[in-house]
Amino acid sequence: MKPNAILTGLLVLAASALAAQAENKLVVYIECTHATKPVSQGTGVVVSPEGHVLTARHVVPEGYSCKGALESRTNPLRGLIRPVQDRNLDAAIDGKLLRFIPNEGETFAFASFCPIEAGTVSKDLVAKGFHRESIAFPSATAGVLSTHIPNDVGVVETDAMTISGKSGGPVFLKDTTSIIGVVAGAKFEPSTGQPAYFGVLSADAVAFAYRIMQRGDSCEPEVEPKVADAEAPAAKETWATTAVAATLPPGGGLTIDAEKAELFFHQAGDFFQADELMKARELYDLAIQHDPSEAEYYSERGYTLLLLDELKLAKADLDQAILLDPQYADAYANRSELYEIEGQWDKALEDYDILLSLSPDDAQALVWRAYAHIEAGNLEKSLDDLNSAIEIDVRAEDAHAYRGIVFAQLGDFEKALSDFDTAIGLDPQNEEIFADRGLTYLEMGNYQKALDDFDMALSINGSHELALEGRKDTCSFLDSC
16 A cells, blocks of 8 residues: 555544544433333433434333433433423334433534435444443444335334444434434334334434424535534524514514523423423513514413413413414414313314314324314214324324224224224223223123223223223123122
8 A cells, every 4th residue: 555545544544533433422321210110221312402312212211210421321420301392203203302401501512414315325324322231432333224215103124234222322424423313113012112123213204393403514424513603693583573573662672682582492391391380481481582583482381371271371372373483383283272171172173274284294183183073073074084193103092092982982893992902002001091992892781891991991090080980880780890
């Protein structure tokens, strides 16, 4: 090898080493604990300057509390919370959003994302994660994708990389700090709920739901990680500011500080997630005071007010959110829930119609509209929506559960039982589904199976009223109970 060729080779190796170091700084060791259950360990990746961490849902079981360490499992563990944005993702998708609580003035290096496209198949990739038996730093596995087409839950199934054991770990484009996704379950064992085999959950599939991830500028190889700018961003000048112009004092008087507003907004979200709704409301107030042009701020405050049972104020906020951005889908979802609470099913259905015109493939929105149709007595329309939801997402347990209710009300008990069985297989700890199936068995005159289901529902939730009443009614038909 000629001397200049040797130098070139060394520079390439040095660049790759720097890229690997930059990638490692974004990787998070995750450890989740429970008072009575085994520890759950996995990996995540920082995806925003505010400390949001993307991982796999199965790494973070319900009822567990989690901590994380950046770059090395030997670094100090910091608390991780479930931010409000996490509720935007369909439960059938094996993705989960966590968040470090930043120290004052702290920003995080973070990974941008690139969509999985046809051209991605030819690119070199690196999957990183913390094996249980590994040393302190994340290990890496190189490979390529064999396809760019995801399955129905956003996972690209591939055997091109040995990624088992790196649950939730980032999959980087080689020599960049841009990810195409995280290691996730491509298929799950029904008996355990654990992945049968793995794939790559496309970052593009979750970025829209979370709305905090940033697409890479070019999605081409780069060495340096993206770090949040130290300077405050300029005040936003958008058409939405015209919607609040009428509220300004004569001659103006409002100074928008988008940076402070965003900080208050994220703090409010943290308190909302912790179920401290009054503190969340106060911080949403501050966010809106500093930037009244953001539809999302009004929508989230409106939903908080809804939960605080301040329905008139909630309605005003949700109307304002829609005025600011008529394309903001979440505001319609939140306002439709308010209408449901008030029993205004026609208005709820109008908002669901708009929501689905904006997001026609949103299986969860179809389920919500189906529920409103049930309450409004439109069983056939409800059935149409539930069929569509299941066609989009066959793992949507609430779609199967509601369709079971509709079939039962239509007198098609066999189809109802089939849907309830499917729903219970997807969510075996849901007392509502056991109670609904118990009622169906009760109507069919199968009293022992009805009793078994009511007992199962009560073993999960001993105060479930429908199960208690159903059990009492069932026992009146049995000699012993």
